[in-house]
Amino acid sequence: MNLHVTSGVYAERSRSIIRELKHLEGPMLPILHALQEEFGFIPDEVKPVIAHELNLSRAEVHGVVTFYHDFRQAPAGRHVLKLCRAEACQAMGGDDLADAARRLLGIDFHQTTLDGAVTLEPVYCLGLCACAPAAMLDEDVHGRVDEHCLGELVAEARR
Template sequence: MQSASTDIAERAIGIIDQLKGKEGPLLPILHELQAEFGYVPRETLPIIAGALNISRAEVHGVFTFYHDYRDHPTGRHVLKLCRAESCQSMGGDALADRARELLGIDWHGTTPDGAVTLEPVYCLGLCACSPSAMLDGEVIGRLDAERLEEIMTEVRL
């Protein structure tokens, strides 16, 4: 029987081999690994470095620089709350506190039932509709406490 680590490595090699010939292949490879696994498994970073003939430090630096890459699986839903100044000035801090309270988790945490991962994001580009959030890739403007509670009910089902 094949181990999970071997399966991950084999699937990652397939993705890397497909994309390593592109110009500037590192970001597309990281993107595809995250699409495949829901996160970028740490054990794939040295494989990427070897295939692209770059240092592990360079791969790690790019991986950790971009906030959208994850090193662990997320919940079934990902709720991102904007933490930028516009959203903060329009009540975003109180909404963030309430979301963490309702979910019982802190930033980057996932609820014990695996339903929701809560992440901060620094600007969704909806400053005119502050405070804003993103749920599973769909933006939500003019978020208020009532809508936040509705979202929490939806994602916990």
């Protein structure tokens, strides 16, 4: 057995979570969601643990983690700002809002500000199509977001 499979900060807790869920049909996604819920991201050191427990290659596990945008490969900032990238929000100025967010924060999607305050993530529909463009700061959803509202959300996150 590979040393990475048996040791590490996240390995033991990961094994427990994986063993709890590996009986499910198609267990990888539920396992990845549970690991992200536990750690806030999918640590590299758990990929070999998942591969070993599910009898998969590390490449298969890595492929799933990197394919789905919901899985983080690094810890998020203290706050997560999600901007809707779906068609309704794009049609109502979502692209300009995304550009403004990137400028305001000095980062791109899937990145965290240097002070660790905000992680910027795209999301594909927040269910507020009639109130587009939409954003979500942590668990609070906001509709009809413009640059002024975006500035207030960022200021709130940086406090």
